[in-house]
Amino acid sequence: MAEMAREPSQQPTAPELTLVGKVVDGWSRFLDSDVFYSFKRSPLIIVAFAVTVLLILGAFLAPWIAPHDTTNMASLNLMDAFKPPAWSVGGDGSFLLGTDDQGRDMLSGIMFGMQASLVIGFASVALAAIVGTILGLISGYVGGRVDSVIMRVADVQLTFPAILIALLIDGIVGSVLPRNTAEELTYPVLILAIASSLWVNFARTVRGSTLVEKxxxxxxxxxxxxxxxxxxxxxxxxxxxxxxVLVIATLSLALAILTEATLSFLGVGIPSSEPSLGTLIRIGQEYLFSGEWWMTIFPGIALVILVLAVNLLGDWLRDALNPKLR
Amino acid sequence: MSQTLAAENREVPDTRSGASEQPLVQVQDLARYFDVSPPWLNRILENEPRSILKAVDGVSFDIPRGKTFSLVGESGCGKSTVARLVVGLYQPTRGTIHFEGVDMATLKTRKQQAPVRRRFQMIFQDPFASLNPRWRVAEIIAEPIRAHGIMSDDGQIRRRVGELLEQVRLSARDGEKFPHEFSGGQRQRISIARALASNPEFLVCDEPTSALDVSVQAQILNLMKELQKELGLTYLFISHDLAVVYHISDYVGVMYLGRLVEWGEARRVFFNPQHPYTRMLLDAIPDLEMTGRQRIPVAGEVPSPIHPPSGCHFHPRCPFANDRCRSETPQTRDFGEGGQVRCHAVEEGRLPPPGESGALTAGRDLNE
Amino acid sequence: MSDTERTPLLEVRDLRVEFPTRRGTLVAVNGVSFDIKEGEVLGVVGESGAGKSLTGSAVIGLLEPPGRIAAGEVRLKGRRIDNLPYREMRRVRGREIGMVFQDPLTSLNPLYTVGRQLVETILTHRDVSEETARKQAIDLLAEVGIPAPERRIDQYPHQFSGGMRQRVVIALALCVNPKLVIADEPTTALDVSIQAQIIKLLKRMCKEHGAAVMLITHDMGVIAETADRVAVMYAGRIAEIGPVRDVVQNAKHPYTHGLMGSIPMIGHDTDRLTQIEGSMPRLTEIPQGCAFNPRCPHAFDRCRSERPELIPVDDTRVACWLFDEGAKKAAE
Incomplete structure (x- = not known):
């Protein structure tokens, strides 16, 4: 009703917001938004969100809160090897989820491993999102030949499965560079490999929206x-x-973590000296049939929970941001 | 081909320095074709020819300073394309646009264009799409000021934005809100404020009230008229609503399938329409005064602009069409009472007077 | 009203349509009552947000969830139809109430030929053979002015132009001779020159087939040309209802009055159009008392506190305290 409300304006100029004001204003607008409302209304998403936050915190605070430091070889004791989870016969209270073949605590291993998985996941998604968004934006806005070239490259990229690209890049790096350098470059190579399979999604979506917006x-x-x-x-x-982009990033994060785990499981990812969820599962599965089931089942469960929670968040975000589905 | 409007309407008093002044905007033989062919491979496989859409085909008119020139016509007639050509959103296929005597095509670089661009702006139809939803209103209005470097001091810009908001009868404090917090009419006001921010002299308005309710439309039309008086603005007004056009215009052009079929002084076009299409459009207006006048609904529909009829585009719907109309494209001829008409029948003098063909018998208003 | 001998075809009483949202329940249509007599054309006019389309949707039971009829009743020939189960309502919709919408493409299935849609509708509601149905369909298409109906009947909707499609929709709405046709902005999507054709056709067809029409539009011109009576809606309520001539030429409610003045007309040379200040309130902030009071030039204290009911003035009924006898005396 304020259309013609010509109140005598005490301040003739539009007031300027301070930085703090902007943040407060932005936060209160978020709390009032439909997205936050839909978040509040669905218990499943609150749980998924809480689990994701918990796992991320656990992973990145591992050096301080993990019961054992699995990265320090000196602290290992081979006498602790193959201990079952604490609640089974022969379990040790200080190794809640048991130990692996070298006496490393499974719980701590999972925490450190998840850190590696998450770092690679976040980094590769960030890289893919930046590259994909820029290319998609240019492709959609400029159009013409530029668009054709970028989109054909994307098409070709799509014909290779993500794993194949990663294997390819990893293989090339491994054979071209000396072994030491290659191992030092493990993280960047993995990130590049995974990102190169993910950017297409971003580019295509951004291009589509750009075509509409322009x-x-x-x-x-x-x-x-x-x-x-x-x-x-x-x-x-x-x-x-x-x-x-935000939606795809979330869904891609789950995919990236899975790809990293797969690559590490296949032995082309992170070297087995540094735990990641994939390497833990690979090492564990050798002992699966000899009775030491916990070595592979627990990292597996951790992976499933992480990917599931992130995926749920991504799905929800997609629906919440799409007013047509509401 | 087209004499200047001002020269032909000496009897129309000009509010400014006199009728002999150079028109602010001159459009000469303007044309824009679009290639709407299917992709190359489909053309080869299905043996389809290239198809060219002549959205605008040889349109000429002048707009005197401080006046409103309206283009009216049905969907697909090319009136919005003319608007976009004039502001430079499309490049013309043929023809020229002069702004204060300067040929726009000679301004090649952004730097050369900038001083001219600042002086014309555009208002769009859809108030819900023409404001960036992620920007605050103050930022939206400040954009042209910053882009043209009119002011650089933030405080100064803020004061100017506040002034502009009050000029379009909003409050200066509305600047901190986002577009979605406003109604359609208010957003159109914001749109107008943004257009005024670079102190332009010429506004191109593409159906600015078509998406609005009538009571809000009245507010916007009143505002536009007030601003025209206050700031001496010149308008190119695009609309399909003849009553709105009558209300706001000094001059009217009627378009049909890419061609300007008739233009002239507004009262002349409305009360003494020449071209059969103009008569037909006028006859199609619902009668709010309930005089019981029997309207004769127009036969037929607008043909596809991709395959327009031969000769005069209007001939399949025209009750006066003969063989010449079907084969020969009529040329634009000067009309005695000012303006121009593109019609063989008018040229040959074989049309009945406007009243008898069922058009508005509003001559009485003229004679009073 | 004059003809008491005719029972109304459609009776709407105290209709209330609500939309529950997270910020509370919005009342989009509030206490709307009107009748439509047999063969009558009732125009329902209003600006966007007035609730005119929702009133139409509520009558034919096509409110989109979460919208719902919260109170009131709708009777067709004396029988309540607002609480019918879905299947039965669908029968009523096809057989007794026909529909014409703004966009002809939403009423026609793009995957079926025009003929198939007509024939199927006829077969669903009438006991005739397929050949007879097809013949009737061709006759109808000819009746709505589609050239070469024998050929066009086997074409798909996209092969028709906008105006021709709306003709097909009118044929479809009338193919089983319903008693009532609800037309929601039937000409809004069409070009000016086509609008007149379609309005004339709709009027003629309904007259010939004996159908009453509820014509919902924002266009006063269309109402003036077509309707017998007109209801002006504002913020979910009827502001004024009466014979079309009285409302269009001698509007009583300040809103209708302002609305008529704000329409530009050819031949009327005014520098300024009559302007109603402000805009229609959002459903979340409908003012107390008369919903129009903040924009009304004649508003007085009572308008701000008490909601006016429809008050009979001559042949018209107006929801405005200016016409209340008691108030008038007090003012004098």
Missing amino acids: NREYVQAAKVIGIHPTLIMVRHVLPNVMGP
């Missing part, structure tokens, strides 16, 4: 004003195509 009238208005195309892309189009 014909909207606010973009045309910016053109009439005479704004430089790069600025239009960055300041007008980009903020309006970021919603889907």
Whole structure:
């Protein structure tokens, strides 16, 4: 009803918000948003969110809160090897989930392993999101030949399964570089390998949204004003195509963690001296039939819970950000 | 081909320095074709020819300073394409646009264009799509000010934004809100404020009230008229609503399938329409005064602009069409009472007077 | 009203449509009552947000969830239809109430030929052979002015132009001779020159088939040309209802009055259109008392506190305290 409310304005100028004001304002707008409302309303998502946060905290605080330091070879005692979980016969109270073949605590191993998985997951998704978004934005906004080239590259990329690309890159790096350098480069190589299979998704989605947004009238208005195309892309189009990027990033995180685990399981990822969920499962599965089931089952369960929680979050975010589905 | 409007309407008093002044905007033989062919492979496989959509085909008109020129027509007639050509969103296939005597095509670089661009702006149809949903209103309005370097001091810009908001009858404090917090009419006001931010002289308005309710439309039309008086603005107004066009315009052009079929001084076009299409459009307006006048609904529908009829595009729907209309494209001819008409029948003088063909018998209003 | 001998075809009493949302329940239609007599054209006019389309949807039982009829009743020929089970309501919709929507494409299935849709509708509601149904369909298409109906009947909706499609929709709405047709903005999506054709056709067809029409539109011009009576809606309520001539030419409610003045007309040379300040309130912030009071130039204290009911004035009924006898005397 305020359309014509010409209240005598005490301040003739539009007030400027301070940084703190902006943050407070942004936070209160978030608490009032439909996304937060839909979050509050679904217990499953609250649980998934809590589990994800717990796992991430556990992984990154591992050096301080893990019961044993599995990265320190000196602290290992081979006498502790093959201990079953604490609650079974022969279990040891200080090794809650048992130990592996070298006497490393499974729980601590999982925590450190998850840290490796998450670091690689976040980094590869971030890389893929940045590259994919930029390429998708350019492809959609500029169009023409640039668009054709980028999208054909993306098409070719899609014909290779993610694992194959990762194996390929890993293989090349492994054979070209000396062994020591290759091992030092394990993380960057894994991140690059996984990101190269993920960027296509970002690029395609961003391109699609950009094609829609660039014909909207606010973009045309910016053109009439005479704004430089790069600025239009960055300041007008980009903020309006970021919603889907967030969704894909979340879903890709689960995929990236799985890919990393798969690669490590196949032995081309992180070397077995450094635990990751994949390497833990690989080492454990050799003992699966000799009775030491905990060595592979617990990292497996951790992986399943992590991926499931992140996926649930991603699915929910997709629905919450898409007003048509609500 | 087209004489200047101002020259032909000397009897129309100009509010400014006189009728002989150069028109602010001159459009000469403007054309824009779009290639709407199917992709290359489909054309080869299905043996389809290239198809070219002549969205605008040889349109000429002038807009005197401080006046409103309206383009009216049905969907697909090319009126919005003309608007986008004039502001430079599309490049013309043929023809020229002069802004204060400067040929826009000679301005090649962004730097050369900037001083001219600042002086014309555009208002769009959909108030829900024309404002960036992620920006605060103050940032939206400040964008042209910053882009053209009109002001650089933040406090100064903030004051200017507040002034602009009050100029369109909003409150300066509305600047801190987001577009979704406003109604359609208020958003259109914000759109107008943004257009005014670079102190333009010429506004292109593409159906600015078509998405609004009538009572809100009245507010926006009143505002536009007030601003025109206050700031001496020149408008190119695009609309399909003849009553709105009558209310706001000094000059009216009627478009049909990419061609300007008739233009002239607004009262002349409405009360003494020449082209059969203009007469037909006027006749299609619902009668709010309930005089019981029997309207004669127009026969037929607008043909596809991709395959327009031969000769005069209007001939399949025209009751006065003959063989010449079907084969020969009529040329634009000057019309005695000002403006131009593109019609063989008018040229040959074989049309009945407007009243008898069922058009508005509103001559009485003129004679009073 | 004058003809008491005719029982109303459609009676709507105190209709209330609600939308439960997380910020509380929105009342989109509030206490709306009107009748439509047999063969009558009732125009329902209002700006966006007035609740006119929702009233139409509520009558035919097509409210989209979470919207629901919270109170009131709808009677067709004396029989309540607002609480019918879904299947039965569907029969009523096809057979007794026909529908014409703004976008002809939403009423036609793009995957079936026009003929198949007509024939199926006829077969569902009538006991005739398929050949007879097809013949009737062709006759109907000819009746709505589609050239070469024998050929066009086997074409798909996308092969028709916008105006022709709306003609098909009108044929579809009338193919089983319903007693009532609800037309929601039937001409809004069409070009100016086509609108007049379609309005004329709708009027003629309904007259010939003996159907009453509830014509929902924002376009006063369409109402003036078509309707017998008109209901003006504002913020979910009827502001004024009466014979079309009285409402269009001699509007009583300040809102209707302002609305009529704000329409530009050819031949009327005014520099300024009459302007109703402000805009229709959002459903979340409908003011107390008369919903129009903050925009009304004549508002007085009572308007701000007490909601006016429809008050009979001549042939019209107006929801405005200005026409309340008691208030008038007090003012004098």
